Amino acid sequence: MRKTAxxxxxxxxxxxxxxxxxxxxFVKWSAAPASIQGMYRLLFTALLMLPFIRPHLAELKSLSLKKASMLFTSGFFLALHFLLWMGSLKLTTVSSSTIILALEPVFIVIGAFFIYKERTSSFAMFGMGVAIIGAVLIGWGDIGVSRTNLIGDLLSVFGTLAVSVHMLIGQKMVTQVSSYVYSFVVFLSATIVFAAYNLIGGISFTAYAGKDWGMFLLLAIVPTVFGHLLFNWLLQYVSATTISMSILGEPVGASLLAFLLLNEQMTxxxxxxxxxxxxxxxxxxNAGRLKWKPGKGGSTEPLKSVS
Known part of the structure; x- marks a missing residue:
């Protein structure tokens, strides 16, 4: 039974x-490379979490090698997601990139089927097909805009695949460690991956204007702390289904902000x-969680959720 919020x-x-x-x-407002934005976004978030880590030190110290490896892998795919998705924003519109990113639940349910043998209903699969057709139309529309926009759309697709792997690993790991420890270790792991990428690529760690550093901090505070960390906290009180519905609000909100602040138009x-x-x-x-099978005596019982 869930707690009362x-x-x-x-x-x-x-x-x-x-x-x-x-x-x-914030990504659009910064001229820094996507790998630098991602690195400092996650580093600053981890630093903001540090003052509250004391109650979780014992759990951190007791992490097994297997758990630590899984958390690092989750962090690797989170870093890959940010690298590809934030990079896509340099090439395509906010609307196209965020709407494609909203296909994350589709990739997750496909992955959950093959990894966890979880099933979903025919109606949900139909909805998945409609969403995929919509994403194809976005890319088709961008073909008429420029080749660069289309490449940005493809980067967003691969970034969505990466975050889906990150979420599928997280689905298992949050049952084994606290959400705070999970977030902290994953964020630090992703920061290390970004640092290695920037070091190998010869990308400067410091040669950025004051505006860029302000964007790095805003990326950490606004969408990460007041977004992702807040959603993790909410898992104590509401279902993952309720929270995952919020992903539909991002492309709407982001497109509106892009129209008002960046003067971006849509075809x-x-x-x-x-x-x-x-x-x-x-x-x-909606349909993905309303799966039923015949129970004993002709009654019905719910199948396992895909959350």
Whole structure:
């Protein structure tokens, strides 16, 4: 049985949706490479978590090699996600990139089927198909814009695949370690991966303007602390399904912010594709948890959730 939240859950959910919607805006406002933005975003987040780590020190010290390896792997794919997705924002529009990123639940359910043998309903699969068609239309619309935009769309697709692997690992690991320890170790691991990438690539760690450093800090505080960490905290009080629905709010919020702050426009192909993708995802996320099979005596019982 879930705990009762100290405040109405709609409040932190709304805060989280607004917070993650700003992520793409801050990325666009910084001229620093995506690998540097990602590294400092996660490093600063880990540093902000550090003052509250004392109650979790014993758990950190007792981590087995196997658990630590899985957490590092999760961090590796988180870093890969940020590298590809934040890189895509340098090449395509906020609307295209974030709507494609919203296909994350589709990739997760496919991965969960092969890894955890979890099934979903035919109606949910239909919704998945609609969402994929919408994503294809977004890419098709960007073909008419430029080849660069299309490459950005592809980077967003691969970035979504990477974060899906990260989430599938996390689905297992959060049952073995606390959400705070999971987030802290994964963020530090991703920071190390980024640092190695930047070092090998000869990318400067410090040659950035004051505005860029401000964006690094904002990326850590707004979409990470008030977004991702807040969603992790909410898992104590609401289902993963409820939180995953918030992913549909990001492309809407991010597109609106991009229109107001970056003066980005969308083609009709992109608008139609975005609406189809969001509609398909709504069908998928709702139907995916309403799977039933005949029980004894002709009654019904729920199948295992895909969350």
């Amino acid at each position: 100290p405040i109405p859950t709609a409040i932190p959910l709304t805060i989280g949706i607004i917070a993650v919607s700003f992520s793409s805006i 009709w192909f992109q608008i139609l594709g975005g609406l189809l993708a969001i509609f398909g995802l709504i069908m998928f996320l």
